[in-house]
Amino acid sequence: MKRINSKYIDTGTTWLSDHCLLVNERGLIERICTSAEADALHRQIEFEEELNFPQALILPGCVNTHSHAFQVLLRPTTGQPRHFQDWVDRFLYPLVLAQDEDTLYASALLVFSQMLKQGITTVGEFFYLNNLPDGSSSRQRNVQAVLQAARDLGLRISLVRALYDQGEKEGQKRFKEPWQQAIEQTRQLALQYQKHARVSVLPAPHSLHGASPDLIQAAAALAEELDTPWHIHLAEQQSDLQLAQERYGTTPVGALDQLGVLDERTVLVHAIWLNEADKDRVAAKHASIAYNPLTNMALGDGIADIAGWVRRRVTVGLGTDANIQTDLFAEARTVEYLQRTQNLAMGCIPAARSLYRMLHLNGGKVLGLPVGELQPGMAADFLAVNLEHPSLLPAAYAEEVETAVLNQLIFSAWPAEAIQAVFVGGETVVEAGRLTLVREENVAEEIRRILG
Template sequence: MSAQHCDTLLHAGIVLTQNEKREVLHNAGIAITAGKIDAVGDWDAISKEFSAKDERDLQNCLVLPGLINCHTHNSMTAFRGLADDLPLMDWLENHIWPMEKKLDAEIIQYAGAIGCGEMIRTGTTCFCDMYLHEDVTAKLAQGTGMRAVLGEGLLGFPTRRYSNLNEALDLIESLHLRNKKYGTRVTTCVAPHAVYTTNLELLEKSFALAEELDIPWTVHLAETTEESARSEEMFGCRPVEYLHRAGCLSPRSVLVHCVDLTEEEQDCIAESGASVVHNPRSNMKLASGISPVAGLLERDVNVCLGTDGAASNNGLNIFREMKAAALLQKVSTQDPTVCPAQTVLDMATRNAAKALGQADLGSIAPKNIADIIALDLDEPALCPVYTPASHIVYAAGGQEVCFSMVAGEVIYSNGVYTHFEIEELRECSRRIADWVRAEKVRSQTGA
């Protein structure tokens, strides 16, 4: 019997499938056709069953599903290291928002390219973004080969992108329609900024739009005790109750941060079926507090991971986030068995796929989409290997990623981005730095 033709055949040393049984395969093959996984299994069987012109030797590699960053402000790479070591509201109101007001599509593009470059380099294949000019970010994601779920940030006051709520909702709908040309690779979400920067009408109508378009609805929630106090002052209740009353908690809801939660609020989130995006390094840097992730997991809440923007992290590297998530829960509960490596790896893969409503991502299984990365096991930091999931969470730093594919298309291989030149990123970096310097001079001189 002749072998069945497929587009690409991966020959992997170790595969962390992240499937239902969390199977780990040694000397394994993955057959891929039209961006989807045909089969995964023992190399001898797979190589007999399938043949491909494009056969990749990843025998010295640890192969796993591409990592998913469930909360970014991708183009905030423009402000990386611009203002550090400040409280959240001071940082936002006096440093970030004044600069963001001046951001234009050109700077969003330069900074976004750097963000995508960093994410690809460190094994992220998909990101969920909340920011400005998401039409530009859509083109960028497509141009770099990444998968993205993009939400234009919604605020309860006029911005340079819209002057009222109806215009803002129209903008999201038109972005949703325009993203259809990118197929399933670049999609849309609805992204109100937070309860304290919006209003009830915006929350309700934006949630109704997410229902109508059948896309995720994501919001910053309960990030600090200060936010809770502000919510009580403005609405007479804490943020989770406010969203619950507004009818905005459901499996469609992707709740970012969830640091300041009572036991009852954790129950409420669990009952609603909403997902939580934990951003441990941003929360630590801004001293926002520690999200009760262990308690949420006990209640079977779908917890995933995000980096937040590169201004509050200061990176977009999910490997660092995985390690921080595990360590932070252990030290806060004083229990080293909390948040084990496999649980944390699930957050960055399977759970994230579920949160974004894309269950065919996040695991290497037949019929799933072929978003796959590989880490070089010749890296001394990964030697020797006993438990692959432990290496991913505790030992790897992201620089070991040597191969990345999205929908079966290779986007990074051994130091080379296949969709753009590294020199383009250097040029982007120069242009951003020039712009920031010029804006700072302008604001100092009042010009």
């Protein structure tokens, strides 16, 4: 048993002082109790390790619901595309065609290490480079390279396995596969990792333009079989409305409903261009949202109605998508600022906890994992944040310390500096800003090796 002492603990729903976490040998939270209760328990059992964070807040690790790790290699071109399709054709697809196992591993190692340092303990990696450059299956070798990077770093990963059976462009050869093959390979991957503590797999028909009706329905059925959510890019661009009308005679949300797959397992990635009736339909079906505001801004996609989702009590998790940045606190901050810009008003998401939950608790729900909240039986994935760091002052001395700290975490914190330690499954994976399981020099060396 491991004991973690801290000035404050926020479970994701409740603020506590003078409490500690007890973590068992399986990497799960055994108990959250007062310091006095832990002292009494110590007379009965021996704590293998005791860690003290006297000026810190312990909070759940951030859950990144949507990432394309290899796109970190597009960072040098972020400012040049003329529009979304230009970005796809002139930048994304050439990069896609150049990828192999080595570049996929190196790019994942780079971006996953940055995520950990900024407090992300779980990533939903939406992976679609399942083929070799000639269009034949990589037989899972590509995806294994990405999974290996996460495992080496100690990052928890939900492999959101993309399913893609449409498209004739050269770059789409890396994605396109018979829908039966896509489903079977996803099933095999899920079975391979079903007992792995930090790896899980869920299906994701890429989009209405990338996945056929048969594939979308098969993916939803597979999610039910595996007892997972399933994800799909939906209504990211305004042009997606016309595509849905041409192929299905309705809206993007209407297309999913028409196929009989819109339900509580459905996670809509982006969900920007929806009318009010479709937002009501999403809420009524208890579907969820994976929102990526910084990438949506960079690609000129538009602004999702997050205030509307909050009013409808729809679960919204956050993602870093193209990984222009890997800071989920910045994503949450951007959510609120975009709502203010669009509505010409402040307080669009009035409760600090509504934004705060998007960092972790909601993300756990979007990925269908027991993460994002500190409760007995949940994964011991958490951060120790130094409340004495300048970016978090003067919150720790405010009269209403809980609201003050939550606000500053979202709106002014420098997470890469303020975070003292990051834990996944009770194991320290970042300490004092340094990785513990992989040498920092190795990350840079991998990038030099593939690009040098």
